[in-house]
Structure formats: C-alpha cells, structure tokens
Amino acid sequence: MTQYILRRIGYMILTLFIIATVTFFLMKLMPGSPLKAEDKLTEEQKQIVLESYGLNDPVPVQYVRFLGNLVQGDLGISYNFDNTPVTEILVERLGPSMQLGLYAVLIGTFFGIILGLIAAIFHNGFWDYTSTIIAVLGTSIPSFVFAGLLQYIFAVELGWLPVALWGEPKHMVLPIIALAIGPMATAARFVRTEMIEVKGSNYIITAKAKGLSKSERVWKHGLRNALIPLVTVMGPMIISLMTGSMVIEKIFAIPGIGEQFVTSVMVNDYPTIMGTTLIYAFGFIVILLIIDLLYGLIDPRIRVTGGSK
C-alpha cells in the first residue's frame, strides 16, 4: 500500500511538472506583454517595466526562476490589478470557489442518493421513471442553462432571491442549486443501478431469509454496499464540477477562481492565467489521488488484493 501511494505521488509530481512546463512555454509563445499601448512610454521606461517583471532575461533563465518560485508557492506578479502577487489574488478567491464546490457536491450527492434509492426501491414504478427522467435531464442539460433558468424564475420574475453577488447565505442558494444538479443526477443514476444489482445479490436474499425487515435490508445491507462504487464516479463528477463552477461563477458574479480566470483571459493577464491553470490542475490531481486512496480504505476487498500484489 505504501509503495502504491508513493508511486502515485511520484506520478502526480511528474504530471504537475509537465503541466507547469507546458503552461509556461505556451504563455511565452503568446503575444502580449505587461505594456499597454495607451500608456505611451518611452523606450527607456518600457525597459524598466520589463526589467521589473524579469522579462528581459533569456527564456531558459525565466523558466528556471519560474519553477523555483513555483516550488515556494510564488506564482509571480499580475500584469493587472495594481501588480498584486498572483498567489495573493488566488488565495483570496479560493474560499468562495471551495465553498460553492463543497456545498454543491455534498447537497447534490445527498439528494442523488435519496433519489436513486427511491428509484431502486420502486423499480419500474412511477417513482423510478420520475427519478430516471430527472437524472437524464440533470446529466444532459448544462449547468449554465440551469443557472439561467433559476436566475430568471427566482431572481428576475419572482424576486425572491438576489440575481448575483456573494457573501450572505441568500446569495448562495441559486448557484449551489445550479451546480448541485449535475452531481445529483450522476449519483442518482449510479445508486439506482447499484441498488438494483445489490437487491438481487445472495446476501440480501440471505438477510431476507433470516427475517430482517425491509428497512434493515435496504439501509444496513443494501445501501452500504451500493455506495462503495459511488466513490469511483466522484472523480468525473469533480471534473464537471470544476468546469461548471467556472461558468456559474461568471453568471452569478461570485468572486472565485473561475471568475478570475475568465476575467484574466479577457485582459491577457498571463501570470494570473498561469496561476489559475496550475491551481486547477493541482486541485484536480490531488482530489483524484485522495479519491483513489479513499476507495482502497472504504472497501476492504480492494485493500486486500492491493496488498497481495
């Protein structure tokens, strides 16, 4: 197990290094500099500005310095936003993004499990079809369409909730719902299939033969086993959540990482774009690693086979 973890971490560092390198050289190849055309600087002043960003050195020197700074958590200085360090900007914006993502995953998965469970219990009945339809709609319709729908109905037409912004709990309701529908649909679909499979398994028949009540069979024996494989879909779920959060943050003007990325793209702020990309890559890879390890911890069968290898 330890060897497996170490190998995975090794792979992770390699992947991050590749991403950092590719990002750096792509940014170098792109046109644009911190100089703005409207500033009307003299040649000498331009040199001073470039010098202050370290852009006069040869690219390999810049690359080594970039990697060195990266290891220490320094992502450079933004070309915009009054030359604030990128790390400072991103740390400030990490909070809302993580809040949004975390609530969406928790709420979405919770309701998804319930929906899937209901569908499996009433297999081929009315509730099964209803929850299947909800699941198909949830996985198919992009979160930004949902966001628009929610915003129009509850904020514009009914005026119950604010259209945008962030801070108070009432601001969080619509974005979290819009973002949680995806995970909910995925979880519901998955739990339904798993539960139907588990229902026919031998240990449930044994439990029934022993005279356990239906609720005991469903909650104690069925659901626990059906939930284990749910961990495997958490990975894809989180990818779609990161994609979703970028648009949701833009729509609801939430001061998060995704919104920062979209803004930085508009103004060609390369250090910030680079920093955001790396944060996304880092978050994604670490979460996948945690999920993989978690899967081994939750399901003893996997741990045993993993250990004997």
Added chain:
Amino acid sequence: MDNKNLNNLPKELFKPLVNQENTSEKISRPSRTFGQNARRTLFKNIPAMISLTLLILIILMSIIGPFMNSYGSKDQKLEHAKLPPRVPGLENVSWLGFNGTLSDEMTGATVEQATQKAYLRFNKDEEFIDIKVISEGDGSPNSAEVKAIYHIYDAKGLDDTYYWLGTDQLGRDQWTRLWEGTRVSLIIAFVAALLDLVIGVAYGGISGFYGGRVDNFMQRIIEILAGIPNLVIILLMMLFLKPGMTSIIIALVITGWTGMARIVRGEVLKLKNQEFVLAARTLGTSNGKIIRKHLIPNISGIIIVNTMFTIPTAVFFESFLSFIGLGIAPPAASLGSLIDIGFDNMQIYPYMLVFPAALLSIIMIAFNILGDGLRDAFDPKMHK
C-alpha cells in the same frame, strides 16, 4: 407442503416425457443476427426513436433553417436591434409570445407614477404603449402596479417585418443565427467525435493487439496524458490557438481520444486470444487483416456507443468555451455564444436566451437518450 405427503405421491402422477421428433427440432423464435437483434431493440425503444427523429430534424434545420428567410446571419441593422419575436399567423395568439411586443411590470406610489415609469422604460412612445392597471395602490411607495405592453414593431413602422425569433443587440436575425450556430456546434461535435474515434481505435487497437513492450510504452503515454485534467488542456489550447472551429476541434481531440483508446485496448486484449483469432492466424491471415476483419467488427458496438456519448460532451464543451469567451469569435455564432449574449440581455429581452438555451438542452438530452438506447441495443442481455 408437508414432507410426508411428498414421499407418498401416487405413482400414476409420474409420466415419462416422450421425446417427440417434431418438437425437439422446432425453432422457438426466428434466428436473427446480432445486428438485426440490435436494430430491433433500438427500434422498440420509443424514447430513443423520438430522440433520433428530433436530432435528424435539428440537423436538417441547421442546414436549411438559415435559408428560410431573407436575413443573413451577419446583416447588422442597428435600428432593428432587440426586436422581440414576431411570427405571421401566430402573432394574434397573445399568450404564445410571438406577437412582437415587449412587456414589463412597473410599480409606483400611484398609477400615474407607475405609468410614467413605464413610458420612460419604452422610449416615451406613448401612443404605442398599452397600459393595464394591475393594482390601484394606496399612495405608499411601490403599491401601485401597471403592466405596460409596447408595440415596438408598430412604433418603428415595421408593419410587414417579421423576425421569427426576434433580433439581437445589433439587429441580426436570431432565427438565422440560431440555426447557423447549431450548425457550427454540431459540425464541431461530429468532427471531434470522428477524430476521437479514428485516433482512439487505431491507437488502442495497435496497443492491445501487439501487447508487450509496445503496449507498455503506449500505455505510459496515455497515463500521463489522462493524468492532466482535460479542462486545463482545453483552456490552454484555446488561449494558444486563434478562436474558431478548428481550434476548438483540436483542443477537444487532444485529450478526447484517450478514453476511446483505453476502451478499445481493453476489448482487443480480451478478444485477441480467442479461438477465432487463433484460427485466422493459423490460416495465415495478416495482422492488419485480423484487426480489420475480426477484431474491429466485434468491438464496433462499444465503439459506436462511446462515440454517441462523445458527441454531447463535445457539444457541451463547445458551448462552454464560447460562453466564457474562448470559443467561436463574433460575428460567427454558436449555441454557446448565443447563450452568452442571451445572458447579458436576460432581464429585459428573455427571448434572446430562451431559444438557444432550449435548443442546446434538447440536443444534449436527445443525444444522451439515443446513446443510452444504443447501449441497450448492443447489449445481448437486453435482446428479446
């Protein structure tokens, strides 16, 4: 039943089963090939067939739709900007919303005040604004409410002008732009899915078939590529390449093919040691022919299903990129860029958002349901 009774069953109840010649050879149901079975299962799947019909309809409309009226997708006419939908015939059915009017509800201390607000809201064209009083109000702030209906086509003197889905902020016809945008989105999705298929099948097939060191090396490359989140790669590629259709396709394919390659490799590994492959090899069939004639047909079901799910993913990513401003560059339109513009005008001109968003959702749902249907169709367990 009691155990005793079972032991004391009368002998007369037992009769030997007569083996009859005519029943043992009887075929209980017509024998069908796998393809026929798959097609039957698919045709019996009503939601999947509805989805297929809808998709064919949408594809046809994306081809002929822009030619159904005389407006071009890039014809700007600023004086016709932000006109609501108006359809000949349907304009007399008020609740449909195709009558070419804008409406808004205004509040004020008195009806008079609310009415004045409504006039200000719609360019002070008093003679073309109908005011309906919703509540009289008692003099306190915002207690009176009126509904103003603005006949904007009449106000602009456009009696014989019909924009079926309205116009955008630059006076371009939304109907034309919607179908041209759908065309762009679908072309991107189909080409990306096709490239994923070709690269993935070739890579996975070679990797799985040759095995050993080749497989090991090729799998390491995939492992590194798949470890990098596709969102990050797609965003980086979009920043680096010029916005447009080709760039989106390249960005999608760079990461997209790995999934297909993995699936194909797994299937080939499973199949390549089976007897029919061994028989073909014994007969001297070349490797290329074994892959083409024996392996690919056997995994075609999985390939088709996987491609069907790639298409909606590509549609989604295209609209996502265009929505955050990295995809299709104006004046060209795609579903994503239309939705983006729609969001900016949602509060006052909701029709700009509703139609592209609804069409995108329908496309996504239809592809997903059709994909599910195909998966069932290629699953022998589902055949009846």
